[in-house]
Structures are given as C-alpha cells and as structure tokens.
Amino acid sequence: MSATVMLSKRILKHRWLWTQVTVVLHFLLAAVVGVHGQAVSLGTWEILVNNSGIASMHAAVTRYGTVVLLDRTNTGATEIALPGGACRDSDDLVLKHDCTAHSVLFDPGTNTVRPLSILTDTWCSSGQFLSDGTLMQTGGDFEGIRKVRTFAPCPATGTCDWVESVEVVLEAPRWYATNQLLPDGRQIIIGGRSAYNIEYIPPAANGLLYFDFLNTTNDAQNDNLYPFVHLLPTGNLYIFANRDSIEYNYITNTVVKRFPRIPGEPRNYPSAGSSVMLPLLASNQFATVEVLICGGAQYGAFLEPWTQKPCSITCERMTVTDPNPIWVEERMPFARCMGDMILLPNKDVLIINGASKGSQGWGNAIDPVLNPVRYNPYAMSGSRFTIMAPSAIARMYHCTANLLQDGRVLLAGSNSHQFYTFTGDYPTELRIDAFSPPYLSPTLNDLKPTISVSPLQISYGTPFTVTVITPTGMTTIVDLNLMSAPFNTHSYSQGQRLVSLNVAGSVQVAQASVYQVTATAPPSPQVAPPGYYMLFAVNQRVPSTAVWIRVASSG
Missing domain, CATH: 2.60.40.10 (Immunoglobulins)
Incomplete structure (x- = not known):
C-alpha cells in the first residue's frame, strides 16, 4: 500500500471520528432536552459478556430464551475450550487438531456462555427452526458444505448440543444459501455460491430443482448470495437477489410474477443490504404485504475494496400485493451496508450494525455506523426514522443481531479478518452486548x-x-x-x-x-x-x- 493511500485513509478515519463525535453530542443533547423540553429516551446499551470465546457469525434464539452463537471452524483456536476436554480432528486448513469450541450457548438470564460442539465448518452457512423448535443448520465450507446439523434446545441448565447427521446430507453444496420454513413444516433451501438450484429438507420426491432466477441475477461479484426470501400469506415466496425479485410458486416450480428492479445498488451479499417483510396485520386480513430493503454497497466495492466506496443511504419499500407495485424510496440518516434489520414487538424496525464505506469481506469496510436507527413504518413519510443512542462497539463483517423475549436486541461478533486478530483498527470482537430500545425506558x-x-x-x-x-x-x-x-x-x-x-x-x-x-x-x-x-x-x-x-x- 502506498504512503499516499495510507495518508488518505488516516485523514478519512479522523474525519469519520469527528463526524461520529458530532452526531453523538447532538443526539445526547436531544436525549436530555427532548422536543418539548422533556427527557426523551434514545435507548441504552449494556455489555453482557466481555469474552464469549467466539466471534458470532450466526445466531438464533431458542424457545427457552437461550441464544445459539456460531462461528466458522477454520479460524484456528478460539478463546473457549470444547466441553469435557474434548478435541476434534478435521480437514480444516488452519488447525487439524482443535480443542476449542466454535459454537456457544448464551443464557441471558445469567449472562453466561456454555461451549457447544460443532465438528464441521459452518462458514457462511444457513439455517432456520423446524416446527418442533429444533434449529436446523445447513451447509458451510470445506467438509461442512453438504452438512445438515440440528440443535434440539433444552432449558439453560441442560446439556443439549449439536448433532451432525450422517444419514441426511444436502444434495448440492451450500455456501451463502437461504432457508425458509414452509407451511407444511419442510424447509426450502435456496441458492448459494454457484448453486442455481433449490432443494428441500426432508428431500422432495423430484430432488434438486434448477432455479434460473439465481443464474440470471448473478454478476461478477456474485451479488445474489444469501437471497432475501419471505413467505407470503398466499403460500408463495417473495425472493429477492441482487436487484431483482419475483413471486415464486414452489409447489408448481413457476415464477408467477416479476417485480420492478430496485433502484441503486446491489442489496445482497457481498454488497450486504438487509430486508424485512413488514408486519402482517389481521386488520387488513393479512392481504397487504410490504417489503422493506435498506442499504447496500456500491457495485464494485467488493471487486475493488481499496476504493472504500460510500455505502447506500436509501431504503426502498414496495407493496408486493399491489397489482402494479413500485419501489418507493426513503433516505436513512446514515449511509449503511452490513446493517441488520430487526422487527421490534411494537412493529417498528430497528436498523443496527454495519459500516458507511466499503463492502463485506476481509478488511473491505471502514467507518462503522455506531448509531442504530428506528424506523416506524406507520408514521408519515419523512418522519419515520429516529436516530438512537450510539454503541461503543463497532460491529461490521460477521456480526449478529437478535431480538430477545424481553424486548432487548442482542449483539455479538464482528471479525473483519480471516483469522482472530486482536490488533488494528477493527479487532475481532468477542464481547456480547444488548441494546434496549426506548420502549424499555x-x-x-x-x-x-x-x-x-x-x-x-x-x-x-x-x-x-x-x-x-x-x-x-x-x-x-x-x-x-x-x-x-x-x-x-x-x-x-x-x-x-x-x-x-x-x-x-x-x-x-x-x-x-x-x-x-x-x-x-x-x-x-x-x-x-x-x-x-x-x-x-x-x-x-x-x-x-x-x-x-x-x-x-x-x-
């Protein structure tokens, strides 16, 4: 890296720090004074665990309120030992004989973690709960790329652990795929790198199905990975990849509708916007369905990471049930990629984590966005965003955000490096913290x-x-x-x-x-x-x- 580029990065970093300080001071003042001179809560933060042992790449909350956290196995040793003094031998490229855990179970009741046993690489894998409450986790990399793993949760005091199936394997390698639970209790697994197909668990009678939509949405960056999938009340699937989306009838294996291309940047991995289906309402008989997609990286930010291109500042919203749907654009308070969008129990959307420049990948992003933003879908246009209190922890590549049953949002992970690295501007993050939205004031x-x-x-x-x-x-x-x-x-x-x-x-x-x-x-x-x-x-x-x-x- 040239001296000029290094100097430019330092200048950008100092400029970003001053901007963040200004934003923080402004909104701390707003929190104290409020709109009408009264105190207004912008949410609060608390660190729950200073060292969870792993950097969380995947996370899910079980029906016992515990949280399963996962990292990939091919990082070398973590900071927590496998349970019972066990070790594993594998084909990992970094550490063949490994006595450390790459998954933990976090208990919000005691703020403690318990190591779990993952034996095959879960790097950039996918998952979802089955109808009986068991977490099914699929794919990954290396020896884990066709694996099906299950975690049957137990109370926090139990000893439940991962089970890696030897009978059931994926029909296609799955790396960066998406899972969706279907009305009949099966899971559909869609896409992944070089996987232009669909399969089911339990397997369908007709086996692996070619899915041309993923082929046509591919580009030089592979911006169709981790496609956004939402089950519609009609039973069809809304599927978004790169900048395009369709309504898909998985029973007949047909595309029943194509939607307008979203304006602006690619929105899927590695460009990393985020998506939610807005709340389904009994008040309109669940007949109106809206999708919200926010953020993303500029095209080329992944191919040329040294450019540190600014991330997208737009949210696009579309009523997919309209006869002639269109995207309606709104501007976020901050540009953001790698942000998570979490539905809150009062029907707001929390946009949290991420960076303002770059894209996903090892060291590809800078300038973390520390302030969450609350989005009220039912407020008047132009007044839907509220900037929340800033975090002290940068969470960018490979981090997680999950709603807990007490209404807090749990944050874990962030590792912008190929291996665990505890030096530099954005070291590997092992802390777990929680954001309490204003409704918990x-x-x-x-x-x-x-x-x-x-x-x-x-x-x-x-x-x-x-x-x-x-x-x-x-x-x-x-x-x-x-x-x-x-x-x-x-x-x-x-x-x-x-x-x-x-x-x-x-x-x-x-x-x-x-x-x-x-x-x-x-x-x-x-x-x-x-x-x-x-x-x-x-x-x-x-x-x-x-x-x-x-x-x-x-x-």
Missing part, C-alpha cells in the same frame, strides 16, 4: 404489560385468551403480536416475521389492572408457519416480555 414502566396466563399452544383460526396485567390499567385494547425466532447471519434474518393478531376485546377481571384478552390465532400456516413464536402484548407501543407459544394445526 423506566419512564414507561407504568404502561408495560405482563402476560400472566397464556396457552402453550394455539390452533389456526381458533380464538384463545391470555391474561394481561398492566400497572395502571389500559386506555386501549392491547395488541397481541406473534414474532418468529429467525436465524441471523450476514445482515439478514432468515425466517423473520411479525404477525399482528385480531384482538376481539378485553374484559377487566379481579382488579383494575388485570384483563382477559381474547384474540384469534393466525388463519393458516401460510400466514404463520407451524412452530414456536414469541407472543408479545403491546400497550400503547410498550411491549411486555414475551411468552413462548406454539402455533400448530388442531389435534
């Missing part, structure tokens, strides 16, 4: 509801009742929102969805603050695939701690 405790009684399972289309306690009573009927537990990796949460239920009403019982709230379960597995969900009660945009509830067919 102590000033809102009087509005915070509690679900005291709820069913363990609900059946499609069937009414059910929960008991909700609010400290000062309710002025409106609470919302009941079901939220899936997705598999988060590489700026995208596979299987993420929020289903806002039809609440018929509430009856005050026992005392002034106790209510029985009656709602109707989702009408079909197309709206909410069978499985375990977090059920949140939300009172005037303040959510309860969730209870886990299983959604299944009757009988």
